[in-house]
Amino acid sequence: MPTTPRDLLDGFLRAMLDFSPDALADLFADEAIYEFVFWTPHRGPSQRYDGREEIRAGFRAAWGAVSRPPLTGLGEVCVHETTDTEVLISEGEMNAVNHATGRPFTSRFVLVLRARDGRIVHLRDYSDVLRTAAGLGRLTQLFDQVHAESAS
Structure with missing residues (x-):
């Protein structure tokens, strides 16, 4: 089991690439908080997972809805x-592919x-949701969801 913040970050990135909700959740404390800083409608109103088992369930649901994982590797990652x-900051790039288009x-x-x-x-996750949605061909769908949410 990883013990340092850097080891935990490395495990986190590996679990993301492996699309493994169990390996990901096992890195978190029982009462951990996983925050998604940039709002998207499909995550609901809270935009966070509270506790290891909610993290596990949330990623199982999200990743279980995907037939083939889009992530193909890491680009440059810089750790500060x-x-x-107890705290480190990481910035980087995830490489992915849109399986429908091959792009x-x-x-x-x-x-x-x-x-x-x-x-x-x-963990506070500042992922670029617009770039990801665009890469997956879902930008219009995301904007439609945002519009519907703001109209209600």
Whole structure:
């Protein structure tokens, strides 16, 4: 089991690439918080998962709805250490492919990870949801969902 924030980040990125909700959730503390900073309608009103099992269930549901994982690898990833030894900031790129068109795309992210006692206790995910939606050919669908949500 990873023990340092850097080890946990490496495990997190590996679980993302492997599309493994169990490996991902197992990196988190029982009462961890996973926040999605940029709002999207399909996540509902809370935009976060509270606790390891909600993280596991949320990613199982999201990834289970995908027939083939779009992620193909990592681009450049830069890790910034902070003065707080529990916290690190990572910025990078995920490479992916739209399986319907065969077109590759890259999406950027920033993660703020807080770890304690060998587990992630809080993660803020600043993923580029617009670039991802565009790459997957779902930008119009996303805008329609945002419009419908704002009209209600």
